[in-house]
Amino acid sequence: MKLLRYFVILLTFPLFLFGELQLPDKHPLDETEYKKFILDNGLKVILVSNPKYNISAASMNIKVGSLSDPEDAQGLAHFLEHMLFLGTEKYPDVEDYKTYLSNNGGYSNAYTAEDHTNYLFEVIHEAYEGALDRFSQFFIAPAFNPEFTKREVNAVNSEFQKNLEHDYWRMRQIKRTIYDDGHPSNHFEIGSLETLEKVDRQVLLDFHKKYYSANQMALALLSKYSIPEMEEWATTYFSAIENSQAPDIDYPPVYLSEKEAIRLIGVKPIKDKKELALEFPLPIEYYQYYASKPEKILGSIIGHEGKGSLLSFLKEKGLATSLGANGAPDTPDYGSLGIHISLTEKGVQQYRDVLKYCFSYLDMLKQEGYQNYLFDEQKTMGKLEEVYSDKGEGAWTAISFANNLAFYPMEIAHRVEYYYGDPNPDAYLKLLSYLRPDNMLCVLSDSGQETPLEEFWYKSKYNYEEITGDIYDALTAPKSYASLHLPEPNSYLPENANLLPEPEEKVDPPVILEDSKGLKLYYGQDVEFGRPKASYRYKIYSQKKYIDLQSHVLMTLYVAAVNESMNEASYPARLAGMDYEVANDAEGISITVNGYSDSI
Numbered sequence: 033m034k035l036l037r038y039f040v041i042l043l044t045f046p047l048f049l050f051g052e053l054q055l056p057d058k059h060p061l062d063e064t065e066y067k068k069f070i071l072d073n074g075l076k077v078i079l080v081s082n083p084k085y086n087i088s089a090a091s092m093n094i095k096v097g098s099l100s101d102p103e104d105a106q107g108l109a110h111f112l113e114h115m116l117f118l119g120t121e122k123y124p125d126v127e128d129y130k131t132y133l134s135n136n137g138g139y140s141n142a143y144t145a146e147d148h149t150n151y152l153f154e155v156i157h158e159a160y161e162g163a164l165d166r167f168s169q170f171f172i173a174p175a176f177n178p179e180f181t182k183r184e185v186n187a188v189n190s191e192f193q194k195n196l197e198h199d200y201w202r203m204r205q206i207k208r209t210i211y212d213d214g215h216p217s218n219h220f221e222i223g224s225l226e227t228l229e230k231v232d233r234q235v236l237l238d239f240h241k242k243y244y245s246a247n248q249m250a251l252a253l254l255s256k257y258s259i260p261e262m263e264e265w266a267t268t269y270f271s272a273i274e275n276s277q278a279p280d281i282d283y284p285p286v287y288l289s290e291k292e293a294i295r296l297i298g299v300k301p302i303k304d305k306k307e308l309a310l311e312f313p314l315p316i317e318y319y320q321y322y323a324s325k326p327e328k329i330l331g332s333i334i335g336h337e338g339k340g341s342l343l344s345f346l347k348e349k350g351l352a353t354s355l356g357a358n359g360a361p362d363t364p365d366y367g368s369l370g371i372h373i374s375l376t377e378k379g380v381q382q383y384r385d386v387l388k389y390c391f392s393y394l395d396m397l398k399q400e401g402y403q404n405y406l407f408d409e410q411k412t413m414g415k416l417e418e419v420y421s422d423k424g425e426g427a428w429t430a431i432s433f434a435n436n437l438a439f440y441p442m443e444i445a446h447r448v449e450y451y452y453g454d455p456n457p458d459a460y461l462k463l464l465s466y467l468r469p470d471n472m473l474c475v476l477s478d479s480g481q482e483t484p485l486e487e488f489w490y491k492s493k494y495n496y497e498e499i500t501g502d503i504y505d506a507l508t509a510p511k512s513y514a515s516l517h518l519p520e521p522n523s524y525l526p527e528n529a530n531l532l533p534e535p536e537e538k539v540d541p542p543v544i545l546e547d548s549k550g551l552k553l554y555y556g557q558d559v560e561f562g563r564p565k566a567s568y569r570y571k572i573y574s575q576k577k578y579i580d581l582q583s584h585v586l587m588t589l590y591v592a593a594v595n596e597s598m599n600e601a602s603y604p605a606r607l608a609g610m611d612y613e614v615a616n617d618a619e620g621i622s623i624t625v626n627g628y629s630d631s632i
Contacts, residue, residue, distance in 0.1 A: 055419050055529060061562050064423070066446045067259045068437070071267060073275040074247030078437045078445060079262045080254040082425070087138075088160035088255035090167060091152040091430035093438040095250075096243035097145045098221035099363065100281060105231050107188060107223015110144040112239055114184045115176055116151070117142075120169035126180060129166045138163065141427070146217070147283070147363040148438060154427040157256055161265055164253070168269040171244055176236045185228045192222045195490075199301045202492040203475055206297055207311070209487060210473060210496065215287045217362075220489050245278035246270075252433035254425060283365040285315035290470045293498035294387070294507065297474065298481040300493050306380050309475040310371040310390065312467050318361035319439050323453030326460040327359030327369065329406055333397065333519065334371060337603040340517035342393040344600050348515075351379035351386050359463065364439065369467065380478045384503050387474070391510040394467050396517065402457035405521050409607075411452035412525055416609060416628070418450035420529075420563050469507040524608035526630035529564040566629040574620040587616045605631075 058064070064082045071077060101108045117140070119126045133140055138155030151170060155163045195201040201222075211218040220227060251270060253262050301307075318327065334357035337343045346352035352373050359369035371390065373379070379386055423429065437445040444451055483493035541556025594614050602612060610627025625632060 055415050057419075059419050059562065065259055067263065068442050068445060069263075070442075071246070071271050073271055073273055074245075075270055075273055075275075076250040076437050076442065077263075077266050077270070078250070078252045078433050079259050079266065080252065080430075080433060080446070081257060081259050081262065082254075083256050085157075085254065085256045085425045087154045087426050088157050088163075088253075088257070089152070089154040089425070089427045089430040090164060090254070091150060091252045091427065091434035092167070092171065093250040093434040094149045094151075094171075094244055095147065095248040095438055096281065097147045097149055098219070099146045099216040099283060100243065101216075101219060101221070103219075105235065106220045106227040107192075108228070108231060108235070108239055109149060110221065110223050111184065111188050111228055111231060112236055113142045113144050113149050113151070114187055115180070115236055116170045116174050118180045118184065119175040119177055120166075121173035121175060122169045123166055124175055124177075126177070132159070132166060133163060136163070139427075144221075146221070147281070148435070150431055150434065152427040152431055154430075160255055160257065164265050164269050168273070171246075171249065171270075171273045174240065176233045176240075178233050181231070181233065181236075185223075185225060185231070188223045188228060189225045192224050192489075195222065197302050199303055199305070199477075202302070202487070202490045203297075203299055203309075203477070205490050206299060206487050206492055206494050207473060207475065210295065210297065211287045212289055215284055217287045224489075241274075241276065243278060246273040246275040248278050248280075249273065250434050250438035252430045252437060254430050254433070280364070283363040285366040286313065287366065288313045288471075288473060290468075291498065292470050292504065293500045294469060294504050295473050296476060296497050296499060298483060298495040298497075299475060299477050300479050300481060300483050301477045304479050305477055306375040306377065307475075307477040308373045308375055308379070308383055308386055309477070310373075310387075311473045311475075312369045312471055313473075314359065314367045314369060314463060314466050316366065316462065316466075317364060318359075318367045319364055321456060321459045322440055322444065322448055323451065324407070324456030324459055325410065325452065326456060326463050327367070329410055329460060330397075330463055331358040331369065332410065332607070333406065334393070336519050338519055338600055340515065340519065341600075341603075342390065342516065345389060345393070345513065345516055346373070346379070346386065349385075349389075350376055351382060351389075352376060361439075369463065375478075380476070380480070383476055387503075388506055388510060389513075389516075391469065391507045392513055393516050394464070395510045396512065398461075398464055400518050402455070402460050403518060404455055406519070407452070407455045409522050409525060413607070413609060414450040414452050416526070416529065418447060420565070469504060519604070522604045522608055524605040524610060524627075524631045526564070526608070526628040528630050529628065531562055531564060534559050564629050565627060566632050568623075568625040568632065570623040571619070572621045572623075577618050579618045584618075587621075591616045591621065 063084060064080060067079045069077055096109060098109050117129060119128070123129065129140065133153060133155050136155050136159035138153060138159070140153035142149065142151040153163060153167060205220065208218055251266065253266060255262060334342065335355060343352065343355040346355065352375055354374040355372070357369065357371045359367060361367040373386060375383065375386065433446065436448050440448045481495060483495045485494050485496060486492065487494060538559065542554040544552065545555050546553035591614055605627065608627070608631060610625065610632060612623070612625045615622050
């Protein structure tokens with residue numbers, strides 16, 4: 033059968049010239065302005081002004097979270113977060129804030145993390161000043177009306193109840209029962225009717241006064257308004273927040289003591305998923321390494337999917353289907369690195385072999401040491417993304433600015449995600465040194481396990497064992513495999529990103545370049561976005577319409593096999609800012625490739 037009837041290609045290119053990778057500090061169309069300062073009361077502020085923003089937003093970070101809950105009121109930080117929305121001395125109506133935002137195209141939210149709490153909102157520009165006035169009163173004079181205390185305890189309890197069947201929260205709480213007794217992470221963080229029954233208005237006021245101090249807060253304002261206008265609002269509405277000179281909270285850096293055994297938690301998940309998760313506590317001050325980002329480099333290497341990767345090795349043996357790794361700070365005093373592996377049925381049965389292969393890979397990383405080219409690749413992509421990526425807007429973008437301002441040096445807070453300084457081999461090797469069997473907690477998720485234990489809060493069924501002997505010894509002295517090696521230098525990284533001037537004659541794209549038997553070729557040139565990127569779109573039309581069920585299933589299986597077979601080769605391209613998709617429909621197969629023009 034003749035498969036190809038005709039082939040349609042749409043190519044879109046930027047205005048682009050070859051040369052060296054020389055990037056401006058910001059995109060030529062980027063009108064964003066920043067200002068960072070500290071109010072007299074110690075409140076850190078970052079202002080982000082962009083006349084093209086469609087919405088105004090704000091976010092406030094307070095450097096206290098669930099780890100500071102009293103032992104006899106677990107969930108108090110979360111409960112306080114709820115109570116702040118229920119009226120203030122200036123605006124006592126419990127519905128005022130919510131109504132004001134909803135009437136002006138906005139909304140609000142908040143979340144409580146382990147070491148911070150964040151409040152956020154967005155609203156139409158015209159109502160921004162009024163929203164800031166109401167928002168600031170949360171931190172100046174909250175009402176904590178006793179009339180609503182019981183109602184919000186029920187709201188917190190309802191939030192807990194809805195998570196009872198959520199695997200993430202269930203597994204998170206099981207791990208907390210294994211963490212060291214006496215460490216604040218060994219607790220129940222959400223709160224319930226039981227844990228909050230004795231909390232009254234005075235308890236809330238005391239917690240608010242102790243921790244909600246201006247010198248431990250960071251405020252982000254994002255809007256179309258000018259920097260001077262927003263600076264005046266920040267000063268007017270937030271200067272009254274009290275500075276009680278609250279000290280930084282110190283967290284014990286070790287939440288899971290070392291033990292010469294494989295600590296394995298077996299869990300029956302609600303959703304039938306087969307997964308092996310490895311957690312390595314890192315008792316180090318993460319934030320100081322913002323310029324060299326060792327956790328990002330290490331996570332990228334372990335989670336690599338190209339040739340020589342751990343995932344390719346596990347796939348070849350039929351043990352896994354996906355793998356991810358990332359490191360992050362939990363508090364300013366410690367963090368963790370996690371490796372998450374989606375297992376096949378065979379992988380579940382042979383999870384001990386999966387562990388052995390993981391430590392073979394980690395041992396290879398230790399033997400290879402620090403490689404500058406891996407840092408340089410991350411730095412190159414950081415530069416490109418800072419200039420050409422979409423930074424977004426609104427409340428969830430404001431969160432990022434407020435959180436960065438809270439934990440990173442002020443001068444770098446607006447661009448810390450993209451900033452790379454000099455390589456730091458010592459920091460990288462220090463992180464890597466903690467990836468050991470005696471500093472690990474494993475969670476094996478599979479519905480077929482024996483789980484005789486029950487976690488107190490979520491009633492999750494689980495098993496816990498500490499495995500020693502030959503298997504533990506095999507992890508401490510892992511076998512080497514020649515097929516496990518570092519990623520090769522990424523050949524897909526663009527070497528230039530220069531833009532051509534706009535053409536003298538503007539033509540509405542796309543234009544047709546080729547129209548012959550079996551082929552139509554269209555071309556469109558971007559003159560609007562000014563990015564050194566291109567998009568190739570191909571459509572292969574089949575002669576027959578595959579609309580019956582069997583044909584659709586077979587074609588879908590075929591496309592899935594194509595995508596899987598390409599994964600190892602294409603993964604470095606994705607790391608270099610490119611993406612592709614092979615998909616099918618009743619007409620045939622479509623192929624889409626997007627990325628930087630120099631390497632697409």
